[in-house]
Amino acid sequence: MPLIAHNKLPAFERLLSQGCRVADRPDSDLGDLHLGFLNMMPDAALAATEQQFLRLIADSDVAANVYVYPFSIDELRRSEDALARIREHYFDFRDLATDGLQAMIFTGANVIDPVIENEPIWKPLIEIADWAFANVASTLCSCLASHALVKHSHGIDRRRLPQKHWGVFRHRVIDASHPLMHGVPVEFDAPHSRWNDVSHRQLEQAGFAVLAAGVEAGVHLAVSEDRFRVIFTQGHPEYDANSLLKEYKREVFRFIDGELDSPPPYPENYLPSEARKIAAGFIADITAGSGSGKIFPEDAMAPFVTNSWSKAGNAIMKNWLRLVQRTANSDRKSLFSHGVNPSNPLGLGPSTAG
Numbered sequence: 196m197p198l199i200a201h202n203k204l205p206a207f208e209r210l211l212s213q214g215c216r217v218a219d220r221p222d223s224d225l226g227d228l229h230l231g232f233l234n235m236m237p238d239a240a241l242a243a244t245e246q247q248f249l250r251l252i253a254d255s256d257v258a259a260n261v262y263v264y265p266f267s268i269d270e271l272r273r274s275e276d277a278l279a280r281i282r283e284h285y286f287d288f289r290d291l292a293t294d295g296l297q298a299m300i301f302t303g304a305n306v307i308d309p310v311i312e313n314e315p316i317w318k319p320l321i322e323i324a325d326w327a328f329a330n331v332a333s334t335l336c337s338c339l340a341s342h343a344l345v346k347h348s349h350g351i352d353r354r355r356l357p358q359k360h361w362g363v364f365r366h367r368v369i370d371a372s373h374p375l376m377h378g379v380p381v382e383f384d385a386p387h388s389r390w391n392d393v394s395h396r397q398l399e400q401a402g403f404a405v406l407a408a409g410v411e412a413g414v415h416l417a418v419s420e421d422r423f424r425v426i427f428t429q430g431h432p433e434y435d436a437n438s439l440l441k442e443y444k445r446e447v448f449r450f451i452d453g454e455l456d457s458p459p460p461y462p463e464n465y466l467p468s469e470a471r472k473i474a475a476g477f478i479a480d481i482t483a484g485s486g487s488g489k490i491f492p493e494d495a496m497a498p499f500v501t502n503s504w505s506k507a508g509n510a511i512m513k514n515w516l517r518l519v520q521r522t523a524n525s526d527r528k529s530l531f532s533h534g535v536n537p538s539n540p541l542g543l544g545p546s547t548a549g
Contacts, residue, residue, distance in 0.1 A: 197218035197221070197222060197225075198261050199260050203284060204265065205242070205284075210250055210253055215250060215254065225259050225260050226259050227259060227261075228261045229296050230261065230300060232245075232248065232265045233267065233288075233323060234266070234267050235301070235304035235320075235340070236305070243435070243441075247434060247438070248263075249263060254512075258520075264296070265284065266291060268320065270318075271304070296330070297523045298515075299323075300335045301320075301324070301336045302337050302338075303337045303338030305339075306339060317343070320343055321347050324343075333424055334424070338429060342391060342393055344425060345398070345427065351393055353391040355390060356389075356391060360387055360388075360412070362386070362463030362465050363439070365382060365410075366412060366415045366430075367408065368407050370404060370405075370406050373418070374423075374518055375514045376406055380506065380507060385415050386430060386431045387412050388439065389429065392429070393414065393429065395414050398414060403427070404420075406418060412429075412430065415429060433508065434502075435502065436500050436502035437493075440466075440493060440500055443459065443461065443474070447474070466496070466499070473492050474492070477491060
């Protein structure tokens with residue numbers, strides 16, 4: 196399945212240089228899939244999140260030309276550099292809604308208010324989610340987006356955790372018969388990074404089907420009552436091997452800058468002893484006043500971290516795309532009756548408004 200590099204988004208070029216299956220023109224023997232990609236991540240993770248999800252898509256083997264259209268929400272606070280990137284490479288949701296999509300991906304977001312509905316992004320996010328539910332085959336939600344949609348659809352309140360829940364955790368497939376679980380190992384790892392949780396019991400009482408969960412991590416993957424229209428994940432199967440390392444680095448600098456009273460805990464089940472010793476030495480030097488100007492030892496720690504979750508993440512993405520493709524092909528009339536325009540699937544231009 197080629198991922199089509201249909202604009203100058205830098206992630207396409209980087210993935211191509213890394214050997215991913217990216218093409219600048221479609222395969223005429225294949226059909227097309229058009230996916231909206233709502234990226235709500237903060238500036239520091241904006242580009243990395245693009246690349247992570249695009250890699251998951253490129254590594255799947257669905258027989259289709261896949262077009263991904265990134266867009267964001269104006270209400271998110273952005274630096275001028277991030278806004279310039281969005282203006283140049285992202286799309287306007289109004290144009291995407293007019294021309295149509297077959298599926299959507301919603302990323303997580305960093306928010307401050309524990310009550311999601313108080314956040315500036317709540318209203319635009321829910322408007323986009325309502326449009327997606329009525330107009331696309333399926334929506335795949337990550338982390339904060341999952342919490343927001345279960346709150347909107349079923350009034351489920353997430354629970355604030357006593358401390359940040361982050362690291363790599365073991366999960367078990369609960370419903371192996373679901374098409375999303377085909378080829379997924381019975382037990383698999385997945386990263387988490389969050390302050391809030393929606394429990395297994397909350398989701399099941401609301402009628403959702405939990406597909407994968409773990410003793411430490413809780414629910415990783417669940418689906419809406421119809422088993423496909425909305426996919427919820429509290430984890431981050433899209434993460435690169437070093438994603439949690441970069442998050443840890445940001446937390447360390449929050450400590451150095453006085454935002455944290457003590458050094459951050461290590462992400463669980465992630466940094467081996469060799470990497471922890473390197474990090475501890477850096478923090479000790481900083482605390483003692485002898486590390487002024489020292490660079491965080493990310494390069495020294497990186498060889499010790501591994502990606503143990505990509506096999507499961509790739510399988511879930513591949514299964515989701517195949518289900519989207521199958522739904523679009525079998526229910527084409529119904530899908531396109533909501534505004535998808537099959538005669539003009541590529542008539543989209545980058546946003547000028549961000």
